């Protein structure tokens with residue numbers, strides 16, 4: 001009985017956050033997301049800051065357990081000493097479910113932060129789906145899938161609703177067209193006259209505003 005109560009309490013307040021890098025505000029080029037390149041360290045800082053903003057929003061919406069999963073590249077991008085001290089961290093690669101590692105039925109909602117469009121999408125930032133050299137397109141029942149839709153489906157298979165997706169304009173537009181009731185935050189969009197252009201990172205961190213303003217409505221969103 002006690003176990004049942006604990007599980008119910010955990011599910012009511014648990015938030016799972018999967019964090020990619022290409023869809024972060026301020027990130028627009030491959031050289032920014034590859035370890036060893038000059039701008040990579042700065043991207044890790046942006047990724048960590050946006051994760052903290054999402055965590056803060058989740059907490060203000062009532063989350064008491066928050067798990068964050070590093071979901072980009074070798075999955076060791078978080079600046080661990082700058083990450084919110086109150087979260088559980090999943091870092092490193094070769095883990096079951098990869099970007100969805102850590103998901104289980106105990107969470108109430110999932111956030112997908114810094115995500116990007118699937119390969120071939122117009123008005124996208126670094127469009128690809130998992131391994132760009134080996135996967136060109138991935139469809140389920142004839143419908144094109146992105147990393148965001150695949151992981152939202154994985155969450156759904158555990159009974160966990162997707163409450164927030166942030167990423168490039170194409171990612172957000174797709175979710176909007178699907179008619180889902182969930183919080184979204186566009187992190188970057190191609191600028192007129194140039195191929196790509198970000199939204200200023202400090203002006204557009206996710207979660208803080210879009211989650212907390214919604215408060216409990218997060219929990220009613222679907223993914």
Ligand SMILES: [Zn+2]
Nearest residue numbers: 020021022072
């Ligand atoms: Zn990535």
